[in-house]
Every structure is written in C-alpha cells, then in structure tokens.
Amino acid sequence: MxxxxxxxxxxxxxxxxxxxxxxxxxxxxxxxxxxxxxxxxxxxxxxxxxxxxxxxxxxxxxxxxxxxxxxxxxxxxxxxxxxxxxxxxxxxxxxxxxxxEPAPDHEARTTRVREALAPHYARFGLGPPPEIPPLDxxxxxxxxxxxxxxxxxxxxxxxxxxxxxxxxxxxxxxxxxxxxxxxxxxxxxxxxxxxxxxxxxxxxxxxxxxxxxxxxxxxxxxxxxxxxxxxxxxxxxxxxxxxxxxxxxxxxxxxxxxxxxxxxxxxxxxxxxxxPPNYLRAITSAGHHETTVTDLASGKPSRILRNGIEALLRDLDLPPAPFPVQVILTQPLWDADPSLQTV
Ligand SMILES: Cc1cc2nc3c(=O)[nH]c(=O)nc-3n(C[C@H](O)[C@H](O)[C@H](O)COP(=O)(O)O)c2cc1C
Structure with a gap:
C-alpha cells in the first residue's frame, strides 16, 4: 500500500x-x-x-x-x-x-435487469427497482x-x-x-x-x-x-x-x-x-486471486473484488443494464445487504 x-x-x-x-x-x-x-x-x-x-x-x-x-x-x-x-x-x-453516450437499447436492457432484481429488492423491503432514464x-x-x-x-x-x-x-x-x-x-x-x-x-x-x-x-x-x-x-x-x-x-x-x-x-x-469498514477490510485483506474483470458490476468491463453481488448477477444470466445504469440498479442491494459486498 x-x-x-x-x-x-x-x-x-x-x-x-x-x-x-x-x-x-x-x-x-x-x-x-x-x-x-x-x-x-x-x-x-x-x-x-x-x-x-x-x-x-x-x-x-x-x-x-x-x-x-x-x-x-x-x-x-x-x-x-x-x-x-x-x-x-x-x-x-x-x-x-x-x-x-446514452445506449440505444437502454429501455430493453434496463427493463430486463429491473424485473430480475425485483424479487431481491422485495427481500430487503426496498420497493420496486428505480426507473432510470438513459444516462449521458x-x-x-x-x-x-x-x-x-x-x-x-x-x-x-x-x-x-x-x-x-x-x-x-x-x-x-x-x-x-x-x-x-x-x-x-x-x-x-x-x-x-x-x-x-x-x-x-x-x-x-x-x-x-x-x-x-x-x-x-x-x-x-x-x-x-x-x-x-x-x-x-x-x-x-x-x-x-x-x-x-x-x-x-x-x-x-x-x-x-x-x-x-x-x-x-x-x-x-x-x-x-x-x-465503509467492510469494503476497507475486503480490499486490504484480498488475495491476488480474489479479483475478476466483469461487466456485471457496472455494464462495462471493470476489475472488482469477487463478491456476493457479482455471484447474484451471474446467476441471473442476463446482459447487464447499460453502463453505468447497472451501478445505480445494484447499489441499493449492496447497501441493504453488506454480506453481498464480500464473499
Ligand atoms: C475504485 C476505482 C474506481 C475508478 N474510477 C475511475 C474513474 O472514475 N476514472 C478513471 O479515469 N479511472 C478510474 N479508475 C482506474 C484508475 O484510473 C487506474 O487505471 C487504476 O486504478 C490503476 O490500477 P490500480 O487500481 O491497481 O492502481 C478507477 C479505479 C478504481 C480502483
């Protein structure tokens, strides 16, 4: 460090x-x-x-x-x-x-991810996933x-x-x-x-x-x-x-x-x-094999720590919402369930 x-x-x-x-x-x-x-x-x-x-x-x-x-x-x-x-x-x-730039297929990709995440939002009493306009x-x-x-x-x-x-x-x-x-x-x-x-x-x-x-x-x-x-x-x-x-x-x-x-x-x-302390702990204690490059976290390839949200999104088996809408859709789950931030 x-x-x-x-x-x-x-x-x-x-x-x-x-x-x-x-x-x-x-x-x-x-x-x-x-x-x-x-x-x-x-x-x-x-x-x-x-x-x-x-x-x-x-x-x-x-x-x-x-x-x-x-x-x-x-x-x-x-x-x-x-x-x-x-x-x-x-x-x-x-x-x-x-x-x-705003994604031309924003509507279709965002709707699919919103629908797939809805039961997980419900589990934490978060209401329906937010509607997000195309971002520029x-x-x-x-x-x-x-x-x-x-x-x-x-x-x-x-x-x-x-x-x-x-x-x-x-x-x-x-x-x-x-x-x-x-x-x-x-x-x-x-x-x-x-x-x-x-x-x-x-x-x-x-x-x-x-x-x-x-x-x-x-x-x-x-x-x-x-x-x-x-x-x-x-x-x-x-x-x-x-x-x-x-x-x-x-x-x-x-x-x-x-x-x-x-x-x-x-x-x-x-x-x-x-x-947040759990992020800090995860970053400072992670080994070299604990990161992965994926587009699931944000909609564009990024290197992140392997964690529960990545596993959850992988299980959904869906293309992510366009960058960076995927971040906004998944963030409330991270915040509601700290166990998703680490595996
Ligand atoms: C959490 C995080 C967020 C990042 N966000 C940006 C960003 O908003 N803009 C940018 O140009 N680079 C961003 N980067 C990439 C860095 O510019 C840089 O390429 C990278 O951190 C270098 O690798 P390192 O993290 O191993 O030092 C980000 C990197 C990390 C770790």
Missing part, C-alpha cells in the same frame, strides 16, 4: 526542506513533473465519488497530483468540488470525465464552462476523448489533457487526437478498463508488457497504471520508461476516502 501517513508527514515539512530533499531525488524529476509542478511523479487516480476533494488535497499537499472523479456525480457539482479542493490545497489537481456521459456545456473558468491543472478522460472542439478549448485554456490507453493502437490514437500525455493502463488495473477502440476490446496486456511498447510508440510522456502499490512497482514503471505512475486501489485505504 502507498504510505498515506508518510505522504502526510512529507506535506507537513516546510517548503525549503522539501526542496532540499528533492535535490537528492533526481529520479523523481522529469519533463512531465516539471511541466505540472509536481514534487513526486505520482498521480492519484480519479475514482468516481471515492476520489473526494479531501483525498485529492491530501495527495496534492504531499506533492503528487490529486484526482477527482465525476462519474455519477449530480450535475453542477464539478465547480463545487474544484473549489472545495482549492480551499484545502494549493497543489495540483486533475479533474476526470468518464465518457459514454458526454461533457456537458456547464461542466466545460466550469473547467475553462477554474482551470484545473489537468483534465483527464476515461473511455476515449471528447470531440475536437472541446479538446481545442481545453488546450487553448492551457489545461494539460490526458487519457487512458489499454493497447498500443489506442495510445497512438490518443496522441493523434492531441493529448499531452498518455496513461498506459495494464490488465492488473482496478476499476474500469479504459478501452475505447472497439477493435481493441480484450487486447489489454499486463503493464510490464504494455508500458515499454507504448513508450516506444508515442512521443508524449507516458503515465503507468495498473497494479502499482509501493515503491518497488513505481521504480519498475519508471525503469520501463514511464514519466509518472497513476495509482488507484492503493489510495482506497486512505482515511480521506471514507470507505
């Missing part, structure tokens, strides 16, 4: 002490860290609502890049979240958009306006990139734009579309695969194989993600050519994420 407490104690050191320390840490400096003004080449992954302004501020205060996710956040919260971050930190921040994960005009106004240091995307006019607006506002590639072809496509850096996400990664080119589905390799190939394929800096959790992994990623690393799971046990 990343030493959260260690990062906190570093953040309490005075700036001159930090600079003196950095003079001896040349491994941590490169063009990317200089461009972003980072003390450490460590990005905290934006992880939906788990990546709170408090977590992002803790990481940024320690000299890394804080990350805030927006997936399923109520409309209009982006501005507030950036302002909350800025009250707690003068450090660097990355605001993340997970991109998706394209960058909303009010979010773009907030970003161009408040200018976070970095804007990142997962599952591709927005249209060229939005890319151009971000770039001309001086915002550093990054996105995730799971294959060499995706890394080349991101560079062609004008990103400032590419995140190479290996198969080990927790959460959603960043796969966005249809032909690349299922082609994601492990990080040790993917990373050097991406570094060779693109001319922009590469950020390594997937299964990195301590200094050994970070050193290996930098050796393989990464300019920085992005860690997700390792930050989940930091107190700022407010993870």
């Amino acid at each position: 990343i030493p959260c407490q260690g990062m906190e104690s570093l953040s309490r050191r005075a700036q001159p002490q930090r600079e003196a320390l950095m003079a001896t840490k040349s491994w941590a400096r490169n063009a990317l860290t200089e461009r972003l003004g980072l003390t450490w080449p460590i990005f905290q992954a934006p992880m939906g609502s788990l990546a709170s302004p408090a977590l992002a501020a803790g990481v940024a205060n320690a000299g890394g890049l804080g990350g805030m996710g927006l997936l399923l956040a109520p409309p209009g919260t982006l501005r507030d979240r950036i302002l909350m971050f800025r009250q707690a930190s003068e450090g660097r921040i990355n605001v993340n958009f997970v991109l998706f 994960g394209r960058v909303a005009p009010h979010d773009l306006e907030a970003v161009l106004d408040l200018k976070p240091d970095v804007v990142s995307f997962h599952l591709g990139l927005p249209p060229d006019d939005i890319m151009a607006a971000l770039r001309s506002a001086g915002i550093f734009v990054i996105s995730t590639a799971t294959t060499v072809a995706e890394a080349r496509e991101l560079e062609r579309r004008g990103v400032d850096a590419v995140i190479a996400q290996g198969l080990e990664a927790g959460g959603h695969r960043g796969t966005f080119l249809p032909g690349e589905a299922g082609a994601q390799a492990g990080l040790a194989a993917l990373l050097p190939q991406v570094v060779d394929a693109v001319s922009v800096p590469v950020i390594a993600a997937g299964g990195l959790a301590d200094g050994r992994g970070i050193a290996a990623a930098l050796t393989l050519g990464a300019s920085a690393v992005q860690l997700g799971t390792a930050f989940l046990s930091c107190p700022e994420t407010d993870l």
